[in-house]
Amino acid sequence: MPTPxxxxxxxxxxxxxxxxxxxxxxxxxxxxxxxxxxxxxSGKTTILRILMTLEKIDGGHIQVDGExxxxxxxxxxxxxxxxxxxARMRQKIGMVFQLxxxxxxxxxxxxxxxxxMLTKGVARAAAEKRAMELLxxxxxxxxAKAMPAQLSGGQKQRVAIARALALSPKIMLFDEVTSAxxxxxxxxxxxxxxxxxxxxxxxxxxxxxEMGFAHDFADRVLFFDRGRIVEEGKPDEIFRxxxxxxxxxxxxxxxxxxxxx
Amino acid sequence: MSRLPRTTANDRKFYTQMTGYxxxxxxxxxxxIELTLMGSVLALIMAFLAGMGRVSRFFILRAIATVYIExxxxxxxxxxxxxxxxxxxxxxxxxxxxxxxxxxxxLNVGAYAAEVVRGAILSVGREQYEACTALNLGRxxxxxxxxxxxxxxxxxxTFGNNAIELLKATSVVSLISLADLTFQAQVxxxxxxxxxxxxxxxLVIYFALALIISWGVRTLERRMARGLDxxxx
Ligand SMILES: Nc1ncnc2c1ncn2[C@@H]1O[C@H](COP(=O)(O)OP(=O)(O)OP(=O)(O)O)[C@@H](O)[C@H]1O
Ligand SMILES: [Mg+2]
Numbered sequence: 233m234p235t236p237x238x239x240x241x242x243x244x245x246x247x248x249x250x251x252x253x254x255x256x257x258x259x260x261x262x263x264x265x266x267x268x269x270x271x272x273x274s275g276k277t278t279i280l281r282i283l284m285t286l287e288k289i290d291g292g293h294i295q296v297d298g299e300x301x302x303x304x305x306x307x308x309x310x311x312x313x314x315x316x317x318x319a320r321m322r323q324k325i326g327m328v329f330q331l332x333x334x335x336x337x338x339x340x341x342x343x344x345x346x347x348x349m350l351t352k353g354v355a356r357a358a359a360e361k362r363a364m365e366l367l368x369x370x371x372x373x374x375x376a377k378a379m380p381a382q383l384s385g386g387q388k389q390r391v392a393i394a395r396a397l398a399l400s401p402k403i404m405l406f407d408e409v410t411s412a413x414x415x416x417x418x419x420x421x422x423x424x425x426x427x428x429x430x431x432x433x434x435x436x437x438x439x440x441x442e443m444g445f446a447h448d449f450a451d452r453v454l455f456f457d458r459g460r461i462v463e464e465g466k467p468d469e470i471f472r473x474x475x476x477x478x479x480x481x482x483x484x485x486x487x488x489x490x491x492x493x
Numbered sequence: 494m495s496r497l498p499r500t501t502a503n504d505r506k507f508y509t510q511m512t513g514y515x516x517x518x519x520x521x522x523x524x525x526i527e528l529t530l531m532g533s534v535l536a537l538i539m540a541f542l543a544g545m546g547r548v549s550r551f552f553i554l555r556a557i558a559t560v561y562i563e564x565x566x567x568x569x570x571x572x573x574x575x576x577x578x579x580x581x582x583x584x585x586x587x588x589x590x591x592x593x594x595x596x597x598x599x600l601n602v603g604a605y606a607a608e609v610v611r612g613a614i615l616s617v618g619r620e621q622y623e624a625c626t627a628l629n630l631g632r633x634x635x636x637x638x639x640x641x642x643x644x645x646x647x648x649x650x651t652f653g654n655n656a657i658e659l660l661k662a663t664s665v666v667s668l669i670s671l672a673d674l675t676f677q678a679q680v681x682x683x684x685x686x687x688x689x690x691x692x693x694x695x696l697v698i699y700f701a702l703a704l705i706i707s708w709g710v711r712t713l714e715r716r717m718a719r720g721l722d723x724x725x726x
Contacts (some may be wrong), residue, residue: 284627322629333624336721337642346638347628378721429717 235261237403237435238283245278245290251458252278254286255292262402263433267446267467271482272342276439278443279457280405283437284327285318293372297324297402323351326401330408332388334380334395341376345396351399366394386417390424397428402426406438409439418442427451436447443486447471455479511690512599514681518691521677522698524683528594528673533656533692534599535599536606538609542656543603544610547635558607565604573597578669590671594663603657613644646717657703674698 238260245253252275260266268276270452277357281287283294285301296300303315313321335343338353343362343479348354367373367433380388389409396404406425409417422445427448429436429454453470455463455478463476474480534660539561549554565573578593617640625635667676674695681691 250522256598286623287625319629322626324515327627329620329624329627331626333620335621335624335639337646339720350634350638351629351631395628453580476601 234262236260236295237264237297238265238437239293239295240279241293241295241364243282243289243294245275245282245287246288250479251345252458253281253282253289256460258454258461258464259290260403260435260437262267262433265429265436265449265451266438267450267453268439268447268456269441269443269470269482270435270462274456274457275408275459279456280327280437280439283403284405285326286327287320296321323399324406325403326399327405327407328389328392328396330412332380332387332392332412334392336380336382339376340378340380340383340391342370343380343391344398344446347395348398363394363398366392366397367425369397369421370394384417385413389421393421393428395423401434403435403437406436406440408439408441411441443471443483455482459483484489490493502716509686510647514690515694516683516692517681518674518698521631521672524591524672524703525660525674525698527705528591528598528666529656529660531595532598532602532659532663535595536601536603536655536659537619537652538612539599539603540606543607544614547607547611548614549623562604562607565601569595570601570665571668573601575663590666590669593669594666594673595670597665598659598662601624602655605658606648606652606655607646610644613647614640616647616703618625619644634697645720646714649710649714649717653707656710658707660699660702660706702720 233411236259236401238258240256240258242255242257243253244251244255251492256275256279268279270276278287280287283296283412289302291354293303299312299321300310300314301318301321305311338346341360344366345354345356345359348359348362349356364373364376367376369395372387372390372394374421375383375387375391380391393409409425410421419483424446426437426449429435431484438446438449448467450467451465452469454461455470455474455476457478463470463474463479469475470479471483474483536676543558543561546554547562549555549558573596574593577597578588579592581588581593614636621639621643622635625639630639663673664675666673667679670676678691678695682688685691
């Protein structure tokens with residue numbers, strides 16, 4: 233029985249008086265492809281941002297790859313993690329954002345090579361070689377010299393995926409990576425994700441409103457509502473035979489909005 | 494040969510005198526340019542130190558930067574120059590007029606430009622900082638490679654204005670008898686009794702210098718913005 237690569241234990245998170253996550257617990261197995269679905273405001277983005285250390289937690293514990301994310305053990309005591317600990321933990325995790333967040337002043341190649349060269353001391357030649365492989369994988373080998381502003385949304389997002397992959401994280405977080413794209417550009421990004429899922433053993437957590445894709449892609453689906461996991465299970469169980477009333481009504485609304493399940 | 498206008502001895506004297514006076518004014522212009530260049534370098538250094546200090550996560554750095562900025566914006570360049578030149582010697586630090594001028598101008602304009610640096614850093618979107626974190630860049634690495642290069646583009650136009658302000662402010666050094674453009678104009682005026690010639694030359698030279706600064710900054714801006722909007726590459 234392998235141990236979970238992510239273990240979220242009773243975490244809570246508030247923005248001001250508003251409690252976004254309330255005692256949330258979940259586990260993710262190494263290599264697992266997980267889809268997080270649920271209504272707007274249910275805390276899906278927040279949990280990804282917490283895993284990426286972009287938000288702090290108010291309470292609870294998170295273990296990533298056998299180590300505490302927000303705590304360090306010193307002489308048997310659990311202390312709040314310092315910046316060095318966080319930097320070490322971040323090596324295990326990569327994130328792709330809804331709005332790509334590319335560096336607009338750097339060409340595609342430099343976007344991809346910057347972090348490996350700075351954070352891992354990879355030499356430029358080696359970093360560029362690896363970047364070309366990744367750009368080739370996402371189908372953008374010919375755009376290495378382009379500036380982000382010259383790319384379509386779908387191309388930008390594929391660069392962003394290559395950029396995150398360049399650090400070889402064990403865990404990748406995808407937050408609605410296609411929802412800012414024109415409909416005809418969605419598929420090229422989803423194809424890259426399919427390829428990733430098929431060709432790597434990376435653990436992938438994906439927040440999405442593309443229910444059809446979640447169904448095909450995920451090993452397991454978590455349905456979020458108001459900061460809690462209301463229901464979870466295999467894609468078929470969740471999408472075909474949801475047990476909870478809230479899951480049913482959410483899916484009904486999604487289908488009514490024209491999404492394929 | 495005979496077609497050339499005949500010049501009398503008096504005319505010749507007048508011309509040599511005038512070119513002599515023009516030479517004085519050009520010497521003054523050189524001092525002004527020197528002051529502007531060195532003052533701008535110091536101002537730039539101060540602006541980045543204080544501007545980045547203002548957004549530091551360390552209270553003490555924020556405090557020092559704030560005091561510096563508020564102090565130098567809240568007192569006049571005259572007073573600052575007098576302090577640097579006349580009061581610092583009592584503290585054992587005697588400066589030449591040029592050093593005093595550069596120091597006062599650099600510190601003064603640096604305080605204004607620091608706010609420009611701060612504003613520009615803050616104008617870079619939160620998502621850029623988050624991308625840095627997600628790529629595990631350290632604070633300084635992110636600042637140096639991601640935030641500052643983008644902020645620089647925002648700063649540049651205002652830096653151009655700051656440099657022109659500095660150029661115009663250089664004339665205060667004539668008060669500590671540094672022979673800059675304004676000082677030489679006064680000298681020429683008192684020696685010739687002519688007001689028009691020195692003051693027209695001074696006007697034209699200041700204006701030309703300001704134009705050069707504007708043009709330089711705009712060129713720099715265009716080069717740095719290349720590729721950012723996806724049109725010009
Ligand atoms: N920085 C913030 N400050 C205040 N409130 C926030 C902040 N970030 C998120 N929230 C609130 O927390 C709640 C959960 O947000 P979150 O972004 O995690 O939802 P989500 O499930 O990703 O929704 P969506 O499907 O719309 O992206 C929302 O009500 C949101 O308004
Ligand atoms: Mg979201």
